[in-house]
């Protein structure tokens with residue numbers, strides 16, 4: 351081993367879902383099957399390419415303002431970044447600096463562990479219960495901060511705002527981050543609690559419900575004090591994070607509320623149809639309030655199903671890991687895609703009785 355090796359920051363990186371570059375039925379990374387709002391395409395066509403010579407607006411002012419109006423908060427309460435992964439990483443860097451461990455569930459978004467390791471933040475992972483629900487009492491002990499998604503991923507379970515408030519009430523001395531990547535498919539957002547709890551940060555993304563994973567846009571909503579701390583950290587690091595194209599497209603996506611609501615409703619309808627069909631085939635799953643279903647089958651190993659589906663160009667996610675090794679995470683696609691998934695599974699089970 352070279353002497354310099356001992357001073358290298360070594361990390362075990364996050365493993366993203368596969369992105370095959372040919373056309374498959376892609377139900378493995380919780381993307382939206384519908385295109386972004388029509389205004390996005392128009393705005394792109396109208397873009398003045400000459401402006402690419404210039405740096406983009408470091409404050410992302412237009413996008414921040416559009417989001418602030420949409421959520422009925424002040425511009426000073428919105429922080430934007432390159433996907434919510436960027437926003438979350440910046441939150442870890444800024445707010446999780448205690449010697450006490452931060453807390454997040456054992457079954458959750460696997461990036462949390464990666465950032466904690468990267469930044470050398472101590473962490474503990476209280477186990478979700480048998481039915482994959484977060485046990486809120488586990489978060490009442492001393493800690494250096496709390497983060498969890500709501501709905502949780504990959505379990506798909508949504509907890510209501512009373513649950514969130516219980517956690518907040520027991521944790522007034524640390525920052526609590528609620529990662530709402532899937533909130534638009536579920537119930538009420540914790541954004542309505544930000545005036546009541548000055549330690550709450552809510553993070554959302556354009557990648558799921560807004561059909562723009564490729565544009566990389568995420569944001570945090572909180573009080574002006576915490577947003578300022580985030581901006582200070584960001585400007586100490588890289589001030590031009592958001593590119594011009596994403597800024598323009600982001601604004602257009604937020605403006606078209608009707609289109610947004612229509613596609614979210616379609617996905618929720620397709621989700622409910624898929625749940626019923628999966629039940630008929632003998633699958634069980636937590637009651638999803640997300641754009642994916644976390645399903646298991648008593649008779650068929652998840653990994654076998656994953657591989658057979660993949661052979662047939664139907665990509666779902668098999669995450670592995672001790673407690674969830676017999677589960678598949680299946681994103682909700684179009685109705686036609688879900689019909690093909692169900693048709694394949696029906697045939698497969700006939701052949702492998």
Ligand SMILES: *Cc1c(COP(=O)(O)O)cnc(C)c1O
Pocket residue numbers: 380432433434435436459499503529531554555556557563566567568
């Ligand atoms: C998808 C996802 C994100 C990250 O999304 P971005 O594409 O980086 O905005 C964050 N948290 C959870 C729980 C997710 O599932």
